[in-house]
Structures are given as structure tokens and as C-alpha cells.
Amino acid sequence: MFNIHTAEVEIGGKTLKLETGRIARQADGAVLATMGETVVLCAVTAAKSVKPGQDFFPLTVHYQEKFSAAGRIPGGFFKRERGATEKETLTSRLIDRPIRPLFPEGFYNEVLVIAQVLSYDGENEPDIVAMCAASAALTISGVPFMGPIGAARVGFIDGEYVLNPSPEQTKESKLDLVVAATPNAVMMVESEAQELSEEEMLGAVVFAHEASRKVCDAIIDLAEKAAKDPWELEQGLDKSAIKARLKDAIGADIEAAYRVTGKSERSELLNAARAKAKEAFADADPQEQLIAQKQVKVLEADIVRGAILKEGRRIDGRDTKTVRPIESMVGFLPRTHGSALFTRGETQAIVTTTLGTKDAEQMIDGLEGLSYQRFMLHYNFPPYSVGEVGRFGAPGRREVGHGKLAWRALHPMLPSVEEFPYTIRVLSDITESNGSSSMATVCGGSLAMMDAGVPLKRPVAGIAMGLILEGQDFAVISDILGDEDHLGDMDFKVAGTDQGITSLQMDIKVAGITEEIMKVALGQAKEGRAHILGEMAKALDSTRGELSAHAPRIETMSVPKDKIREIIGTGGKVIREIVATTGAKVDIDDEGVIKISSSDVNQIEAARQWIRGIVAEPEPGTIYTGKVASIVDFGAFVTFMPGKDGLVHVSEIKNERVENVRDVLSEGQEVKVKLLEVDSRGKVRLSMRVVDQETGAELEDTRPPREPREGGDRGPRGDRGDRGDRRRGGGDRDRGPRRDGGDRGPRGEGRGDRGPRRDRDGNRDDGPAPEFAPAFLTGGRNDNDGE
Structure with missing residues (x-):
């Protein structure tokens, strides 16, 4: 009934199994990927035609985690999976970024990739499994995809690289790196590191690439058994003739525009050249006009790339290594806990830091269960930052991704919760953008946290590198502009301290780059990072000694575990009384660690003395x-x-x-x-x-000391025996036998003397x-x- 095909590969001591033919047979390509007891289904569908006038490639990737995969029911009011979580959004981008460049130029059919986690064992991360499943599904679908790609996660524990570490191993690792690559070149890198050197980071990328090759071989093996017939691409019009005509019409105008260093003036000149090109093809048919519009961008890229490769001259007149002028300010906003205004060239970010107590932590409900996050970084990119009119509202995938990149860069330098028991939120609002606003967020975030009194281990800076690659010739450029990002072949972001790298992200627009290019890019990024750190130090070179007057104070104390009940009281009565009386917030955990918080130090001291009194003997x-x-x-x-x-x-x-x-x-x-x-x-x-x-x-x-009672020592009580013979004190009075059950009679008025x-x-x-x-x-x- 079923025509099932499988392929297997061992990576990191674990077996990855790819299966097709059993499930989702009406999709263009569907693969069930299994590693351990983690199972991901990825299905690919593609539109058979292109919408009239469409001049872009509509690729959409959705990654979804089913709570049933971990035997859980979603928490909260809604009991079904809803909108994408941050993790799902980031994993969708993780799949999208390496596969997008591998579709051929001119292929504009809509493609939808859906990856769903059906089973999760808590040991094998589903994101890597999903990336491999998506690559396999595209490869067997018949859609024009110049893959496959493989994916691998690498850790760095005790000086050794670890392939596909478990979540527990990742906690001990100094590195969490994900690489996607074709058999010949690396396509995508995403990482967080504990100040690793350039050599260690490059070694990790190469190590992951070797594992990715094995995955690619398994996918090719599956495709040889189960791949559908490849789609035939339509032959379009001769683009070379159109490009030549455009060069004669507007080539000189574009060259002149790219010699202007100001972005706004340059944009006006480029828009004028594009309008002139449109007029030149006003009489052409719609298809030719569409191709002409695309070839204008190709012509712009040729002019910019040629100037960099041949003359070493960039759009704004810099050489390949110079970083744009930097200006930093701290304490920029009076009522925030910490703030910074970071400007690099025409890229600018207002970054604020807000400190909170434990109850401000972010609760995350995922496959692993409930968890809490004490450090949050939120990035906003309003349309006015690039002088445009556009949507303004909830963050999109790009904003979530850029924010997470900055989060990874700053997170390794945070103090432990024991050193600094605060919840930290960093908010970055981009007010100008012309290249690498995420790295401006890293620099501004570092300054804002130090301004707020967060004791970072060391300041962190970030820089974006670009690449121009023509055959064997290449040029790596530092601190890229927005146009250099669009027209170049690589977006390579490196963040870190003066001791090493804390985050590395790379996206490639060509069919991958070599180890040699990465080595040059990492070395050049190190120089640029050192320069930016020096400029940041002019504003603030270390963490402030005191918190803002508007920030809450948190003090920590520990009590014996057997005293926790006394502090909380029956039904929380005691701890509520402490909070209500002193005005301070009091949190206590199962280990007896107590956090007392308030903006008034007197309230903190009152609560602390109260608790000390409870536990003191x-x-x-x-x-x-x-x-x-x-x-x-x-x-x-x-x-x-x-x-x-x-x-x-x-x-x-x-x-x-x-x-x-x-x-x-x-x-x-x-x-x-x-x-x-x-x-x-x-x-x-x-x-x-x-x-x-x-x-x-x-x-x-x-x-004076007490005198003995009159009558002397009472002596031993002896056997009380029959209480009929009773004496009081030392007297000899015998009150006779007690009444035997009878009525004792009235007591009278009073008992008398x-x-x-x-x-x-x-x-x-x-x-x-x-x-x-x-x-x-x-x-x-x-x-x-x-x-």
C-alpha cells in the first residue's frame, strides 16, 4: 500500500532517520525525521504558477511545536496551540535563512514549508531535526532547490567540541552553535559563546560542517530512491541585452549617485536614475519591463561591487576596514533605570534598561515545561528609522530575530542571580538605520546596563561585516551600510568583549563561503570590535557603583530550611503581614534564599530585621x-x-x-x-x-534573695494515696474526708476568708x-x- 523509503546517518553518536512515502503523500515532498524519540514531520508544497506581475520569491517557513509531543497540555486559558512563540519564530528563521539562497534566480513560485514537532524526548533538540527534515523534503519534492543542506549543533566542553549536545550538556558548554551547510560551503551560522577566541569559533564551524556533510549524503541517498521529477524552468527573455541597454541609459547616473556619501541625497539620485530607466522601457511589454526593473538592481550591484574589488572604495568613501564615526551618550533619559544613545554613522539606537524583582520574570510555556527568564531584550524597528511609511505595531520575525541576536551577545556577560538578583529588561528602539542596527543594539544595550548599575563582567560591542565575492576574488568589508548589505554576498555579525566572542551570526546569499574567507572576516571583525569598545569607553567604561534612585533595591539573605514555615506562616499569614507592615516585597524559595525588594532602603531593613527576629533563637x-x-x-x-x-x-x-x-x-x-x-x-x-x-x-x-517559706521545707510529696488526708503548705490541718458524690451544697456568698x-x-x-x-x-x- 505504501511505497516507503528511508535513509539513516549517525551523527554525534545518535542516529538520524529520514523516512518518506508513509505520511502526507499529497504534499510535493514530505519527510518524517527521527532522532532518538524526537520526531519531526516536514511537508513542502509549491504553487504551480506565478501570479501576474510578481517579481519576488515568496518563501514561507512555519515551525510548530505540538504540546502533545511532550505529553503536555498548554497552560493558560487557551488549551490549543496558538500564534508562534518566540522559539518557534526563531526556528522558522533558522530553517529559512540557509535554504532561501539555494533557489534559482527568477523562480517566483510560492513555496510553503511546514515543520511540526510530533514527539520530543527532552534529549534531542527538534530544531536541528526540523532543519534536516526541511532540506530532505525540498530535495525530493522536484522543486528547483540547489541543495541539500545539513545541520548540526556544536558545544564546547572542557576544551573539546561536542556534536549535538543534550540540553544538560548545553548548560555546561561554553558554546551553543548551529551551522547549516551544503557539502561544499557553510550557509548559515548562529551562536552564543562564553568569550571564545576567533580560532576556537572557526574550529567549531569547521567541525559542524563536517557533520553536515554526512547529513547531506543521507539526504542524497533518500532522493535517489524517492525524489520526484524536477520541475522545468521557463526560459525567460535575454537579460544581457536588457542590461546593456540600461547601462548605456543610466550607468553614469548610478556611478555618480554612489559617489555621494549622504544616504538621503544618494537615494534621491538613485530614484531619479530608476525613473529614467522606467521611461526608457515605457513602450516594452510588461514582462520586459519587469526584467528591466530587476536588472537595474543588478547594474547597481555591479557598480558598487566593482568599485570595492578594484579600487577599494566604498559607497561612503571609506576603505574596507574603517568604522564609521561613533558617538555614545549614557544617562540620556532621566527617569529610566539606565539609558544610552548609541550612534554609528547613520545608524542610531535609544536603548533603555529596566530593573525588576523576581515576579517580573518572563514565564515561558514550552515542550520542556514551564521555565522563567530573568533577562529580556526587545528590539523595535519603526518605519521612520529608514524614512519610510509602513506598518507599525507588533514585532515581526525580523525584529524578533535581531533582538535575539543582541540577547545572545549580551547574555554571557550578565552577573549570576546570586550576584545581582534582578530581572533585567533591555529595550532597543532604532531611530535611524543604515546598516547593522542589531549591532548598535548590542553596543547601546551594554552601555545602558552599565548605566543602570548592572555589573557586567565586561562591556560588549558588535560589528557587521560584509563580503564581495567574484570568482576567486573577494573583499571583506567592516561596518557595512544598508546598501552594501543588499548588494553584497554576506551578512556576518560578530559581537564580543576584548577577551573573546560572545555571539556570531552569518547569512550567505551565494552558495556558501570557504574557511579562508571566514578566517579573514573574523580577524577583521576583531580589529573593528576593539575600536568600537574604545569609543564606547569614552562615554562609560565600567558599571556605575550605585543603582538609579528610581530602581528597586533588592537584598538577599539566607535562612535555615526548617525556618521557612515560620516565615511564611499558616496560609502565608506571616509573610503577608511582613509585606503589609513594612511595604517591601519578600520572596522566599525552597532553599531558604530570601529576596527583599523595595525602592526604600528603610523598608528593606525593616523586613530584614523582622525575618531575622523570626529565625533568631x-x-x-x-x-x-x-x-x-x-x-x-x-x-x-x-x-x-x-x-x-x-x-x-x-x-x-x-x-x-x-x-x-x-x-x-x-x-x-x-x-x-x-x-x-x-x-x-x-x-x-x-x-x-x-x-x-x-x-x-x-x-x-x-x-535580696528570697527567704524560705514559713513552715520550712515542704519535703517530699510522697504517695498521695487517699486524698482524704490533705494538707496545705506546712500546716497539720486535716480537712477530713471529701464528700462522696453527694451534693456539696451551696457555696454561699463568696468563699469567705x-x-x-x-x-x-x-x-x-x-x-x-x-x-x-x-x-x-x-x-x-x-x-x-x-x-
Whole structure:
């Protein structure tokens, strides 16, 4: 029933299996790619005709992660996959960038590539599997695709390159690099690195290219078994004749335009030349007019590229290595936590840094489950930055991709959460653009974070390199302009510190570049990066010592794990009380790490002292300042530490006798007490009389020691036996047998005078006992605290 074909290849100790013929058979090409238990289905369809007047190649790539692939149901209100997440958008771009240059010039049929993750094992990343599946599906589809490409991820652990590392290995790695390549040349590079040298980065790219070749061989093997017949491309009009005619009509005008260094003036001259070309072909048929419009761009490219290769002269008059003038400002905006205005030539970015607490972290719901991100970088590219009218709203794929590139460049230099427990958001708004606004974001982001007081390990700068390649001749150019990007063959961005590379991104518009070209580009980028770092240092060369007055303060403390419950309290009662009373935010994790945050340092200190009081153990002999919590007839309960009360017995309030506690103390009154004792049951005895209430100094205890009770030692209690013969104190009175179940009769009015009573110190008190007097004042057997 099914005509199934497969191909397998081993890369990094893992087997990649490619299968076609079983699933999605109505697509032009469909491949099921499996590595471990990660499975990705990629299907390719292409329109059979071109829309009239269309002069561009409409390629669309969609990558989608199914939550069912990891046995999960999406979180939140909506329980189905919705719009593309940031990861899905970035992976779609990862697939698009290396395959787009491999479609032939003049092929304008719409192509749709859909890659869906059907199963994810948590070990084998689906993005690499999806790239390989997309390449295989295009190769067998019959669509004119000059592939295949292979893809590989490389880590760098303990000085060794690791092919397709697991997520756990990636956490330990100093490098996370993805490469896509044909058998002959590298097409795309995307990476984040921990200050690797140029030699180490180049070695990683070469290492990945070798693995990519094996994937290409497997795809070719599959295509030999299952590829459909290739499409026949229509032969168009003779473009060389049209190009020659254009050169005669506007060649001199274009050369003159590209000798003007100002972008706006140059654009006006180029637009005039293009209008002149349109007039020259006004009588031609629509197809010829369409080709003429495309050939104008080809003519512009020939003139610019020839000037660079032959004369070493660029559009704005620079040589191939010179970086445009740079101006940096920090503290540009008064109310932000950190800000910078970075200008390089005609590219400019306003970058701000905002600091927040842990609850400002971004929650990410993906195949791996819920995770949280404390560093965010958002990049915006409004149409006015290039003097155009266009859509303004939610970020597109380009903005997401450029923001992530800058994120990767800055992320390795961030302090750990223990060193700097803040959530960090960097916002880049491009206000002018003429080449490499993403690298301006890197430079501005570094300055803005240092302005905000983020202790970066080192400042980070970025530079964009270009390439002009004609046969064996090539020229690498530093700090490319927008036109050089459009008309050149490579967009090669390198970011890093003075110690090494933190991010590398490369996109190629030709069929790949060689190791030699990459080596030259990396070396030239290092020189340019050093120059830019020097210019940035003129504005700010190190992190500010203090945070902005408008930024929240966060302080960290640790408590024993067995104290976490006491700090949180039943149902969160205690921690809510701390927050409500002090005004500070308090977060505590399962390890006992507490983060206290507020813009007011006094609130932080109050919350910290409160928590310290909860976890601290009372120490006998220590003098505390507390508040009277409640008053009873036999003394007062004083809160001397947060959450801890003790009894100041009436006899410990003053050296002289206190008849009524309320005559001396009131609830809420602040007093100084000495902790006398904590008994085995946790009961706390305090004393005020041995502490100077003004200074808090300890006083000498001048009270004479207690005399023995009248009647001598009570002696051993012995066997209580029959309670009929009972004695009180040391007397000999026998009250006779107790009533046997009978009615005890009326108590009468009051209990009458029970005879002499003694206070706690053995002194006689012949007066009547106060109504509701505590038991120890009426001769009962109570503990020393009267409880």
C-alpha cells in the first residue's frame, strides 16, 4: 500500500532517520525525521504558477511545536496551540535563512514549508531535526532547490567540541552553535559563546560542517530512491541585452549617485536614475519591463561591487576596514533605570534598561515545561528609522530575530542571580538605520546596563561585516551600510568583549563561503570590535557603583530550611503581614534564599530585621527592646522578638512592689527587658527591673534573695494515696474526708476568708484575694509564670 523509503546517518553518536512515502503523500515532498524519540514531520508544497506581475520569491517557513509531543497540555486559558512563540519564530528563521539562497534566480513560485514537532524526548533538540527534515523534503519534492543542506549543533566542553549536545550538556558548554551547510560551503551560522577566541569559533564551524556533510549524503541517498521529477524552468527573455541597454541609459547616473556619501541625497539620485530607466522601457511589454526593473538592481550591484574589488572604495568613501564615526551618550533619559544613545554613522539606537524583582520574570510555556527568564531584550524597528511609511505595531520575525541576536551577545556577560538578583529588561528602539542596527543594539544595550548599575563582567560591542565575492576574488568589508548589505554576498555579525566572542551570526546569499574567507572576516571583525569598545569607553567604561534612585533595591539573605514555615506562616499569614507592615516585597524559595525588594532602603531593613527576629533563637542574658503585647493581673506579655513573646512577671517589673500592672505599663508601650530563662517547654521569662529603661544598660540586681517559706521545707510529696488526708503548705490541718458524690451544697456568698495567703516570695498577705485572681496568688499549684 505504501511505497516507503528511508535513509539513516549517525551523527554525534545518535542516529538520524529520514523516512518518506508513509505520511502526507499529497504534499510535493514530505519527510518524517527521527532522532532518538524526537520526531519531526516536514511537508513542502509549491504553487504551480506565478501570479501576474510578481517579481519576488515568496518563501514561507512555519515551525510548530505540538504540546502533545511532550505529553503536555498548554497552560493558560487557551488549551490549543496558538500564534508562534518566540522559539518557534526563531526556528522558522533558522530553517529559512540557509535554504532561501539555494533557489534559482527568477523562480517566483510560492513555496510553503511546514515543520511540526510530533514527539520530543527532552534529549534531542527538534530544531536541528526540523532543519534536516526541511532540506530532505525540498530535495525530493522536484522543486528547483540547489541543495541539500545539513545541520548540526556544536558545544564546547572542557576544551573539546561536542556534536549535538543534550540540553544538560548545553548548560555546561561554553558554546551553543548551529551551522547549516551544503557539502561544499557553510550557509548559515548562529551562536552564543562564553568569550571564545576567533580560532576556537572557526574550529567549531569547521567541525559542524563536517557533520553536515554526512547529513547531506543521507539526504542524497533518500532522493535517489524517492525524489520526484524536477520541475522545468521557463526560459525567460535575454537579460544581457536588457542590461546593456540600461547601462548605456543610466550607468553614469548610478556611478555618480554612489559617489555621494549622504544616504538621503544618494537615494534621491538613485530614484531619479530608476525613473529614467522606467521611461526608457515605457513602450516594452510588461514582462520586459519587469526584467528591466530587476536588472537595474543588478547594474547597481555591479557598480558598487566593482568599485570595492578594484579600487577599494566604498559607497561612503571609506576603505574596507574603517568604522564609521561613533558617538555614545549614557544617562540620556532621566527617569529610566539606565539609558544610552548609541550612534554609528547613520545608524542610531535609544536603548533603555529596566530593573525588576523576581515576579517580573518572563514565564515561558514550552515542550520542556514551564521555565522563567530573568533577562529580556526587545528590539523595535519603526518605519521612520529608514524614512519610510509602513506598518507599525507588533514585532515581526525580523525584529524578533535581531533582538535575539543582541540577547545572545549580551547574555554571557550578565552577573549570576546570586550576584545581582534582578530581572533585567533591555529595550532597543532604532531611530535611524543604515546598516547593522542589531549591532548598535548590542553596543547601546551594554552601555545602558552599565548605566543602570548592572555589573557586567565586561562591556560588549558588535560589528557587521560584509563580503564581495567574484570568482576567486573577494573583499571583506567592516561596518557595512544598508546598501552594501543588499548588494553584497554576506551578512556576518560578530559581537564580543576584548577577551573573546560572545555571539556570531552569518547569512550567505551565494552558495556558501570557504574557511579562508571566514578566517579573514573574523580577524577583521576583531580589529573593528576593539575600536568600537574604545569609543564606547569614552562615554562609560565600567558599571556605575550605585543603582538609579528610581530602581528597586533588592537584598538577599539566607535562612535555615526548617525556618521557612515560620516565615511564611499558616496560609502565608506571616509573610503577608511582613509585606503589609513594612511595604517591601519578600520572596522566599525552597532553599531558604530570601529576596527583599523595595525602592526604600528603610523598608528593606525593616523586613530584614523582622525575618531575622523570626529565625533568631532567644539567648538568656540578652537585653531586648520590645513592646507590651497584653497585660494580665500577674504581669505583662512582651513581644521582644518578631513572633516571640515572653512574660514579665509582676515581681520583675520593678524592685518595689507593684500593686496593679496597669498603673505601670500599657499595651503597645516600648520597654527594655532581659531574657532570664527559656524553660523546657519554650516558656520565656523576662525582667524589666534589671534593665535601665532609658539607656538599656543592665543594672545590678539589688533585691535580696528570697527567704524560705514559713513552715520550712515542704519535703517530699510522697504517695498521695487517699486524698482524704490533705494538707496545705506546712500546716497539720486535716480537712477530713471529701464528700462522696453527694451534693456539696451551696457555696454561699463568696468563699469567705480562707485565711492567711502568701505571695510568691513567701510574704503573708492577709487581705482578701481579688476576684478572679490567678491561681498562684490563692495558693494553687501553678508554674512560676502563673500559667
